[in-house]
Amino acid sequence: MIKAIVFDAYGTLYDVQSVGEVIEAAFPERGEYITQVWRLKQLEYSWLRSMMGEFEDFWAVTREALHYTLGTLGLRPEEALFERVAEAYNRLLPYPDAEAALTALAGRRLAILSNGSNDMLSALVRNSGLDQHFHAVMSVDAKRVYKPDMRSYEIVEEKLGAKPDEVLFVSSNGFDVAGAKRFGFHVARIERVPAAALKDEIAGAATIGPLTMFKALRLQEEAMSQRPDFVISSLSLLPGLIDGLDVEPIARSA
Amino acid sequence: MIKAIVFDAYGTLYDVQSVGEVIEAAFPERGEYITQVWRLKQLEYSWLRSMMGEFEDFWAVTREALHYTLGTLGLRPEEALFERVAEAYNRLLPYPDAEAALTALAGRRLAILSNGSNDMLSALVRNSGLDQHFHAVMSVDAKRVYKPDMRSYEIVEEKLGAKPDEVLFVSSNGFDVAGAKRFGFHVARIERVPAAALKDEIAGAATIGPLTMFKALRLQEEAMSQRPDFVISSLSLLPGLIDGLDVEPIARSA
Numbered sequence: 001m002i003k004a005i006v007f008d009a010y011g012t013l014y015d016v017q018s019v020g021e022v023i024e025a026a027f028p029e030r031g032e033y034i035t036q037v038w039r040l041k042q043l044e045y046s047w048l049r050s051m052m053g054e055f056e057d058f059w060a061v062t063r064e065a066l067h068y069t070l071g072t073l074g075l076r077p078e079e080a081l082f083e084r085v086a087e088a089y090n091r092l093l094p095y096p097d098a099e100a101a102l103t104a105l106a107g108r109r110l111a112i113l114s115n116g117s118n119d120m121l122s123a124l125v126r127n128s129g130l131d132q133h134f135h136a137v138m139s140v141d142a143k144r145v146y147k148p149d150m151r152s153y154e155i156v157e158e159k160l161g162a163k164p165d166e167v168l169f170v171s172s173n174g175f176d177v178a179g180a181k182r183f184g185f186h187v188a189r190i191e192r193v194p195a196a197a198l199k200d201e202i203a204g205a206a207t208i209g210p211l212t213m214f215k216a217l218r219l220q221e222e223a224m225s226q227r228p229d230f231v232i233s234s235l236s237l238l239p240g241l242i243d244g245l246d247v248e249p250i251a252r253s254a
Numbered sequence: 255m256i257k258a259i260v261f262d263a264y265g266t267l268y269d270v271q272s273v274g275e276v277i278e279a280a281f282p283e284r285g286e287y288i289t290q291v292w293r294l295k296q297l298e299y300s301w302l303r304s305m306m307g308e309f310e311d312f313w314a315v316t317r318e319a320l321h322y323t324l325g326t327l328g329l330r331p332e333e334a335l336f337e338r339v340a341e342a343y344n345r346l347l348p349y350p351d352a353e354a355a356l357t358a359l360a361g362r363r364l365a366i367l368s369n370g371s372n373d374m375l376s377a378l379v380r381n382s383g384l385d386q387h388f389h390a391v392m393s394v395d396a397k398r399v400y401k402p403d404m405r406s407y408e409i410v411e412e413k414l415g416a417k418p419d420e421v422l423f424v425s426s427n428g429f430d431v432a433g434a435k436r437f438g439f440h441v442a443r444i445e446r447v448p449a450a451a452l453k454d455e456i457a458g459a460a461t462i463g464p465l466t467m468f469k470a471l472r473l474q475e476e477a478m479s480q481r482p483d484f485v486i487s488s489l490s491l492l493p494g495l496i497d498g499l500d501v502e503p504i505a506r507s508a
Contacts, residue, residue, distance in 0.1 A: 033462055037470055044471075045478065047301045048429050051403045052436055054478075068477035072470045074453035149305045175302050182306055199328040207461035208287050216291055216326045217298075223322035224299065224308075 002186065002247040003162040004135075005105065008147075008171035009114035010092070011218075012190055013235075014124060017211075018093035019085075026085050027075065034069050036214040041065035043175075043218075046115055046146035055144035057117040062089050090123040094130060097235040102133040104239035107249050111136040113156055113169075115146050135250075136160060148179020156185075168245065170238065174222040181226035189228035190235060193219040256440065256501040257416040258389075259359065262401075262425035263368035264346070265472075266444055267489075268378060271465075272347035273339075280339050281329065288323050290468040295319035297429075297472075300369055300400035309398035311371040316343050344377040348384060351489040356387040358493035361503050365390040367410055367423075369400050389504075390414060402433020410439075422499065424492065428476040435480035443482035444489060447473040 007013050016039050023038075024031025042058075042065035049055055056064075063086050070077065077085075102110060110133055114121055118139045125131040136159050140152040147153070156167055164184030171177050172190040181187045193215045201212055208216075221228070230241055261267050270293050277292075278285025296312075296319035303309055310318075317340050324331060331339075356364060364387055368375055372393045379385040390413055394406040401407070410421055418438030425431050426444040435441045447469045455466055462470075475482070484495055 033456070037467075040471055041477075044298075044301075044429075045476075047298075047305060048402060048432065048476075048478070050305050051301060051399075052433055053404060054436065064477045068474065071449065071477065072452055072474055073456060074449065145305075148302060150307060175298075178302065179306055182308065195325065195328065198326055202287070202327060207463045209461045209463070210467060213291075213464060213467050217294060220322065220326055222299075222302075223295075223318040223325065224302070 001166060002108075002168045002242075002245055003166040004109045004111055004156065004160045005168045005170065005242065005247070006111045006113050006138075006156055006160075006185075008169075008173055008176050009112050009116055009121065009124065010173075011192075012170060012172045012176075013094055013098045013112070013130070014092040014128070015095050016092060019088040022088040023085060026077070026081055027070075027073070030073060033210045034073075036210040037069040037072065038066050040214065040217065041068050047175075050145045050149050057141055058115050058139075058146075059117045059120055062086060062120075090120055091127050092124060094128045095235060099130060099133075101235040101238050102130060105242065106133075108242070108247050109135045109160065109162075109250055111138060111156070111160060113138045113140070113147075113153070115140055115152075117141055147173075148175050148182070150179070150183055153180060153183040153185065168242070168247075170235075172219065174218065174220065177228050178222050178224050178226040181228060186230075187228040188230040188232060188238065188241060189221065191221075191231050191233050194233065195220060255420060256362075256422045256496075256499055257420040258363045258365055258410065258414045259422045259424065259496065259501070260365045260367050260392075260410055260414075260439075262423075262427055262430050263366050263370055263375065263378065264427075265446075266424060266426045266430075267348055267352045267366070267384070268346040268382070269349050270346060273342040276342040276345075277339060280331070280335055281324075281327070284327060287464045288327075290464040291323040291326065292320050294468065294471065295322050301429075304399045304403050309400075311395055312369050312393075312400075313371045313374055316340060316374075344374055345381050346378060348382045349489060353384065355489040355492050356384065359496065360387075362496070362501050363389045363414065363416075363504055365392060365410070365414060367392045367394070367401075367407070369394055369406075371395055402429050402436070404433070404437055407434060407437040407439065422496070422501075424489075426473065428472065428474065431482050432476050432478050432480040435482060440484075441482040442484040442486060442492065442495060443475065445475075445485050445487050448487065449474060 020031045020035045023034045045061045143151045167185045169180040169185040170188045274285045274289045277288045299315045397405045421439045423434040423439035424442045
């Protein structure tokens with residue numbers, strides 16, 4: 001029996017590439033590069049800070065990563081511009097398939113578990129209008145570690161009362177799929193870039209650019225041992241998948 | 255008083271780019287791409303496995319990362335070819351400045367602390383002929399975590415009897431500089447790609463390719479709070495730097 005369907009936010013419900021327009025406007029011709037390096041370093045810093053036992057919240061990590069990224073271009077923008085670009089992370093667009101999928105799943109207990117700070121997640125779900133779909137929006141903040149540290153996933157049971165094998169966790173991030181599966185969740189991977197599509201993209205590229213590198217580094221299934229239970233190409237296929245599972249409706253819960 | 259000078263191996267003494275030739279021969283026109291993605295995923299898997307509490311030694315991690323990388327190209331090579339490419343990691347070339355610097359530092363207690371497994375490190379220092387320079391070659395294996403987990407750095411005191419503030423740690427890897435500094439070592443960063451050089455390389459590139467992305471992601475000083483005590487552009491400047499420090503000669507030690 002599945003008691004909760006818990007979504008990753010960044011990359012799963014929300015398109016991290018959607019900061020690209022704001023960045024391109026601020027730093028012409030560098031939108032693609034900055035978007036990829038920023039996201040890659042943001043995740044890296046979340047992992048390194050977890051390992052080093054030196055937690056800073058995801059807003060600090062996001063800003064550090066942006067600072068680093070702009071530094072590689074020799075850019076030191078004035079504060080107002082830096083803040084405007086950083087703020088784009090709180091206005092990420094949901095994937096086009098997100099809202100319809102969440103609407104179709106009404107009646108189940110839906111939640112988010114994200115690296116984002118409480119403030120970032122509040123802004124994100126409010127700005128995107130998706131807030132009414134979620135029973136809970138959970139940040140790793142309380143544990144002072146990031147995914148895929150096992151402690152981050154404990155928050156789900158603490159907040160929702162659902163044991164690991166009563167949770168279906170949905171993520172497009174390979175590291176998160178691996179961590180959630182190791183923790184004991186049932187896991188559905190959203191495969192936004194199928195292996196065959198990436199292979200063709202690389203084969204057809206004169207030079208393998210930053211976005212293709214990002215897809216290669218972040219959007220393929222990891223070669224570690226944990227495998228997802230389900231792989232679907234889009235959130236729009238999630239309601240159909242969940243119809244085949246034994247999911248507790250909200251009305252039946254305490 | 256500095257009692258030991260401890261070097262990182264991969265990227266500091268040994269050039270991780272030197273696998274490129276073997277890879278290019280095995281997979282024509284893909285040497286640059288595979289070399290970068292392989293190294294990036296190798297480090298990523300070492301971090302993720304540390305965070306998930308699921309240690310596998312660096313040989314397993316190195317092979318997982320290679321498997322992943324080849325998978326992004328749709329490549330599933332036969333076992334002998336896979337092993338030949340993986341083995342290139344045990345035959346990395348030292349940087350041209352490494353041997354002369356180590357020779358000039360004779361009479362001090364020199365050591366390696368590396369993510370590499372004991373077997374990998376033994377092969378690496380033997381294959382490169384650098385083994386006679388080191389008092390100790392230390393693997394993180396014993397702690398079952400990778401750098402920059404603080405526990406990995408404890409090995410230095412356990413094996414060499416040198417307290418953190420009696421160690422000069424030398425690394426070109428930003429995450430390792432940050433971790434070593436946080437642990438309490440004195441830290442010299444080898445800046446193999448100065449910020450101005452990277453900036454120029456990006457400005458001059460029609461498309462930002464995989465090697466430039468690698469330099470941008472891995473070879474700049476991190477934007478986290480820990481700063482190295484010293485920054486030098488090459489190992490060849492290390493003997494001069496160390497001449498200015500109070501370093502205990504081997505003869506005086508117990």
